[in-house]
Amino acid sequence: MSLTEDRTIACPSCGAASTTRVHKAVDVTVTPELEAMLLDGRIFLFTCPSCGHRARIVEPELLYRSRELLVQLDALGTFDAAAASSALGSSLPKTVRVVRDGNALVEKVKIAEAGLDDRVVEAMKVLAKASMPDGDGKRLLFEAAEGEGDAARVRFTLLAPDGKAAGVGLARAAYDRLAAELAASGRLVDPGPWVVVDEAFARALLAL
């Protein structure tokens, strides 16, 4: 079930208080129109009615749900997996993840839409960053899988610590090879629900 809440927010620019609708849960099995709003960031956009200032507001415990995927944002580190499991019971979809910020939530949705495995994508990001100058301080966010055959690419946004963003395209063949290697190694097991599949997870997966 999708869930919204009207909330009074003080504009970060002019200070004027206004009431805005905040999405607490996005269930695209019942409200599919929210999917596009989530992917292009409109769902996080606050526009001040007094001064027109725009700000990004991310509900710290936003929940996303589709038929295949459930992503729980836990920005405050207060999420209770046991309570969530008992509340949702056996109705959990195949993939259930916890993420730490809004970018990671949107990224999980994009990875699932592309039909890719987020564990392999995270491993691919670790390897790609290791080959970049100053890769450690940067962040790769999956955008899309594009193209066919030899031209097939996995496209990312590269975020630098200063906030600068650039596009990065990696060969789809590298993803496929990594997926095959990880599967052959026997390490690509289902981690179970409510796992954070991030860089630390991928480092363990790659035995780094």
Ligand SMILES: [Zn+2]
């Ligand atoms: Zn304002």
